[in-house]
Amino acid sequence: MTRHxxxxxxxxPDKGIRRVEVAGRELCLIRLGDEFFALMDxxxxxxxxxxGGRLSGMVESDGPGDYRPCRNSEMxxxxxxxxxxxxxxxxxxxxxxxxxxxxxxVEAVSGGDLxxxxxxxxxxxxxxxGDYVVVEFPDKAARRVEAAEKA
Amino acid sequence: MPSRTQLRIDADFHxxxxxxxxxxxxLNEHWRSQVADRELPSMPFRLTSYPxxxxxxxxxxxxxxxxxxxxxxxxxxxxxxSMLHGVVALHNPDMxxxxxxAVNDYVxxxxxxxxxxxxxxxxxxxxxxxxxxxxxxxxxxxxxFVQVLMLAMQEIHHGNRHYWPIYEACERHGLxxxxxxxxxxxxxxxxxxxxxxxxxxYVMQSMVFENILTALIGEGVFQKFPDLKVVFLESGxxxxxxxxxxxxxxxxxxxxxxxxxxxxxxxxxxxxVFMSLQPSDPPGPDELRQIIKHIGGTDMLLxxxxxxxxxxxxxxxxxxxxxEDAIPGILAGNALKAYPRLADDPMASRAAETLEETA
Numbered sequence: 013m014t015r016h017x018x019x020x021x022x023x024x025p026d027k028g029i030r031r032v033e034v035a036g037r038e039l040c041l042i043r044l045g046d047e048f049f050a051l052m053d054x055x056x057x058x059x060x061x062x063x064g065g066r067l068s069g070m071v072e073s074d075g076p077g078d079y080r081p082c083r084n085s086e087m088x089x090x091x092x093x094x095x096x097x098x099x100x101x102x103x104x105x106x107x108x109x110x111x112x113x114x115x116x117x118v119e120a121v122s123g124g125d126l127x128x129x130x131x132x133x134x135x136x137x138x139x140x141x142g143d144y145v146v147v148e149f150p151d152k153a154a155r156r157v158e159a160a161e162k163a
Numbered sequence: 164m165p166s167r168t169q170l171r172i173d174a175d176f177h178x179x180x181x182x183x184x185x186x187x188x189x190l191n192e193h194w195r196s197q198v199a200d201r202e203l204p205s206m207p208f209r210l211t212s213y214p215x216x217x218x219x220x221x222x223x224x225x226x227x228x229x230x231x232x233x234x235x236x237x238x239x240x241x242x243x244x245s246m247l248h249g250v251v252a253l254h255n256p257d258m259x260x261x262x263x264x265a266v267n268d269y270v271x272x273x274x275x276x277x278x279x280x281x282x283x284x285x286x287x288x289x290x291x292x293x294x295x296x297x298x299x300x301x302x303x304x305x306x307x308f309v310q311v312l313m314l315a316m317q318e319i320h321h322g323n324r325h326y327w328p329i330y331e332a333c334e335r336h337g338l339x340x341x342x343x344x345x346x347x348x349x350x351x352x353x354x355x356x357x358x359x360x361x362x363x364x365y366v367m368q369s370m371v372f373e374n375i376l377t378a379l380i381g382e383g384v385f386q387k388f389p390d391l392k393v394v395f396l397e398s399g400x401x402x403x404x405x406x407x408x409x410x411x412x413x414x415x416x417x418x419x420x421x422x423x424x425x426x427x428x429x430x431x432x433x434x435x436v437f438m439s440l441q442p443s444d445p446p447g448p449d450e451l452r453q454i455i456k457h458i459g460g461t462d463m464l465l466x467x468x469x470x471x472x473x474x475x476x477x478x479x480x481x482x483x484x485x486x487e488d489a490i491p492g493i494l495a496g497n498a499l500k501a502y503p504r505l506a507d508d509p510m511a512s513r514a515a516e517t518l519e520e521t522a
Contacts, residue, residue, distance in 0.1 A: 068419065076387050
């Protein structure tokens, strides 16, 4: 793993979304208050750049006409088909089981009664180091070694 | 083929339409005199989806058979019967209610009393939910009525909250909500305006049901009324794969707008919506098999003859291509799930026993 500086905290607006390049890979970087999140900038459903999407919340309901907004801005909506990804986990909440291609661990989060989909956008750990936003991400050489070891 | 001991429940069986004169004994003095003064007996009050001379109107298999003989011929154990009557299209809400009550009473006295294999439909107007609820309350004690019946084309689509008192009454009394093809003839069958020819009108009927299904799902009827069962009559079903898929696909991207849809629409409608088998609209057995594969089985399909209309040739209302092991469900098992009142019906219990024996 290599630590990469991807942004300056000062210049990054709250609820901002930015596309950044790290070691030849593109990330979608999101700021919510003092927290930063990063997803690989590709929608696992259709391949769109998630950084072109917008943040939204979740809505819970007890029935027609009942709306209870929650988790404000914690969902990233893909610009192509509106699929929603949880910025904290990358979990899609949009597609049910039928097209499941991989199994994912399900964890309890607010809104746990809703259906989670099988798609998960890859998340990348982010931290704030003083004035900079830093991601831990393997560089190109490390990825080549990793791929060779897998093969 | 299934054995002849398998009990058959026919979900779409039409009683001959009563003439206005036949309804007089079921009207009070005021409405009897209104009917006479306004010469209503000279009006046919026919819903004209089946014009008298159209080849669709009369199945030659039924030639010369009355209702009971038709039930005999098709070995029908129970027929969920309807009398679609043009009085439902009247504008005067009081006259309409009086005549609809007369139709329902006429059905009970003339048909349900006489033929034990018939079960009835409470015909109501979607235009006046308060009057429709009152009519449901008036007749709900007669367990021979197993469904409430509305037409497919009304002023407001069926998902709308306007109708919810009717759905609430259906759910409370274990009555299925049936929606039959046809309309009031003052609303175009197409959402884009009036067609010019009967040909267009007839084809467009199935598209109306696509709209209705999407509306029932989207507006949350199945969430609001968790025990309500809905039956589409003469809707066809070959259109289901694309409609279900488009509902599921679109829902994924717009969940926040309709947050009561907590699952895929296809999962929400499972076990809640049923459709009559006739008219069977796939072109042939191969296409029928494909459609069944697309919609995930035959649990939605209810055996029907559409007596006396001509939807099939010969004496077998089961189209070719149905999986053999699905036939007991189509003939009776699915209907027992679609009609809560049939579950308590002694004749239907026989059907359930027969099903268990064959399983």
